[in-house]
Amino acid sequence: MRIIIATEINQFFIEVGTLETVLEIKRKIEQIHAIPVAYQILTVCGFELLDGLDMEDYPIVSEGTKIDLTIKPMEPHIIHHPNKMQITVKFSARLINIEVDKTDTVHSLKEKIHIIDNTPIKSMKLFFLGRELNEDFRNLNEYGIREFSEIIVFLKTTNRTKEPPTRKLSFVLQTSSSLLNAATIPLEMKDTSTVNDLKQLLLSRKILPVDDYLFIHRQRIMRDSCSLRWHGVENGDQLYVFKGTVSRSGYV
Structure with missing residues (x-):
């Protein structure tokens, strides 16, 4: 095209x-x-x-x-190693910045987090843009991780089947210019609510007219059947809504 x-x-x-x-x-x-x-x-x-x-x-x-x-303005006085990049690792109540190699694996990132924060490696579940980094020996760049990317850390409990406790999220929904004159709508939902739950809430409150919609969080299309927690939505985040559906051929 x-x-x-x-x-x-x-x-x-x-x-x-x-x-x-x-x-x-x-x-x-x-x-x-x-x-x-x-x-x-x-x-x-x-x-x-x-x-x-x-x-x-x-x-x-x-x-x-x-x-x-x-x-971006070129800054020749700054020497930056081409294989190094800074990323942010986000826990539930704190942030840490880590320098990694682009060829680092998921496992080596967990080791660096452990060295800096003393978090047990076996307790970590890492997520990037709502996707779990569940293959320890894949490189970070294979997951699309780049300079200043944000990695979210969930900690496993001793009972492997137990999920983190449900909590309420306060976030903002931004409509596109074709909807409600680009309105900004504050919302509060449980982090276990799915994108479809969000859609039904907006329809039931008549915030949006009945139609097909897709939602975007941090430049990624959100899946209807997946929870806000799965997508990595945090308090204060901004979601965007557009009219349309997603098919194999693209945006409809």
């Missing part, structure tokens, strides 16, 4: 495939316009496009979509 890449001073067209990753698109831009990949930030509708994802992960991107390209 043909999309528009817009900078502050001009815009140009580029052909991309639905299975092309954001990183591959950035490389095309680098080849054509000599803008280094490391200094490119691509956004659409306020969402930053993440390097490890492809166009099928962003159903709001279709033929003729305009993607904004922001060029």
Whole structure:
């Protein structure tokens, strides 16, 4: 499909495939316009496009979509090792920042967390963008983890079948410009509530008219049958709602 890449001073067209990753698109831009990949930030509708994802992960991107390209200022005096990156590890009540290698495995990340925070490795369950990092020997970059990514840590109990206690979440739902004049709606739900529960709540309160909707959290489409906890939603987070459905061919 043909999309528009817009900078502050001009815009140009580029052909991309639905299975092309954001990183591959950035490389095309680098080849054509000599803008280094490391200094490119691509956004659409306020969402930053993440390097490890492809166009099928962003159903709001279709033929003729305009993607904004922001060029980060180059700072030659800062020396940054190309294989190192800073990530944030988030517990229920605290945050820690960790420097990792892009080739680090999930298990080596758990070891670093253990060294810094003394959390038992066997007690950790790590999540990124709602997806559990459940294969210890996969590299972090295989999960799409990059500079400044946020990893959420759940701690297992001694009873492996026991889930963390249910808690209430306060979050904000932002509608698109085609819904309710881009309203901001504060909501409170249990973290075990599913996205479908959220949808039914909005319909029952007549906040949204009866229609098909999809929800987005941290640049990822949310699954109807999965809970807010599964998606990594935390207090104060912002969710977005758009009209439409997701099919194999993209956003409908």
